[in-house]
Amino acid sequence: MEPHSNSVIIGIQPSPQFVSGQKLQNYFDMPAPDPRQYRPHPLNKIEFEFARTAWRFFEKNTDPETGLVPSVQKFQSMTMWDQGGYLLAIASAHRLGVISRTDAEQRIFKVLNSLTKLQLFQSALPNKAYNIQSLAMTDYANKPTPNGIGYSALDIMRLMSGLMVITQNFPEFFPLAQKIVDRWDLKRLTAHGRFQGMAILHRKHKRHVQEGRIGYEQYAAHTGMLLGLPVQKAYQFAPILRWQQYFDIRLPADARTKSTHGVSAVTTSEPFLLEVLEYGWRPETLDVAWAVFRAQMFRHKQTGILTSLSEDHIKGPPYFAYNTILTDHEPFVSVTARRKDVSDKRGLSTKASFGWWAITDHPYTIELINAVQGLQTPNGWYAGLFESTMQPNEILTLNTNAVILEALHYRAFGPLYQQK
Structure with a gap:
């Protein structure tokens, strides 16, 4: 694997609709994307190579x-x-x-x-x-x-x-x-x-x-x-949706927590990304997903730590974690399936970075893609970077590479399933 690089990827630039008249660092308060304004973005050579890298996981395994x-x-x-x-x-x-x-x-x-x-x-x-x-x-x-x-x-x-x-x-x-x-x-x-x-x-x-x-x-x-x-x-968010104040933003959460239903609820990127990549936006998902995305931008603004959270496998113990914006009432913790706190293993997720880039076209996601670009290997994409060290989480998984391909498909063509 090539060393991790912070250089800007040539050919992948912020969309003019997000940066016109604004400096990049002021993008936190930009509006949510309008699904009706989606336009295909045919992949350039670098993006096509991203897809080839993801496919190598399947060729090899x-x-x-x-x-x-x-x-x-x-x-x-x-x-x-x-x-x-x-x-x-x-x-x-x-x-x-x-x-x-x-x-x-x-x-x-x-x-x-x-x-x-x-x-x-x-x-x-x-x-x-x-x-x-x-x-x-x-x-x-x-x-x-x-x-x-x-x-x-x-x-x-x-x-x-x-x-x-x-x-x-x-x-x-x-x-x-x-x-x-x-x-x-x-x-x-x-x-x-x-x-x-x-x-x-x-x-x-x-x-x-x-x-x-x-x-x-x-x-x-x-x-x-x-x-x-x-x-x-x-199918509906409303019956289970609650909002939790976090500084001057609100985090979406599930009202069914460990204290009420015996199992902790996690809020993370993955399911929102998958629904949009496969089926496209619907109004209810847009409102909640944008809040999930915005919470991660807020953490970056607040701490300087690039944040792109999802569920991910981990090389070595504990082997798997949910990196969350909320676990029940606790913001920005990482937990195992049994809800043990493993926040020292929190990672910046490769697949979540690609997913948010594809569905929002937001300049913050350019920073995410730049951060993970060095995670390509001859056998696919590594799962991400450990926040504490910014060293690679050197594990190759089906889900990471599948979601990257889904994201690139969305970028080029829109949702995978065409609803009539």
């Missing part, structure tokens, strides 16, 4: 037999969330001209063919994790679990997003995709207008749990609504 891709390089495990990301990466790479239609079709066929073979949890829905080589159900440590560890409604909805985009762009695969979904009992994923998953407690006790907090729930529900699932409550 696709299993030759099953056609599936691991969530993390050299760790032969997958989730439905990540395979959905892989399908979206294929669609993006093809549309951008990084791969040929023939290559895309061959990859899609292998993925879908393998998905038809998966053993289902309780013969009803995909397990939370699988080995990409054997296709066996596993736990998150990739250890075989013959009875499975439950299912995630949110993960399955991301896979469905990938399937919808693929079949829209490659309609010849619709029958095979339908064959996959016909095996699943999607009715189990919803209850009372929201999503529910299945959790296994102490390896034997099964329990339905409501899934999704702010951003994640609405993103999944956007997919669910298109599928005709009864998730109207999950």
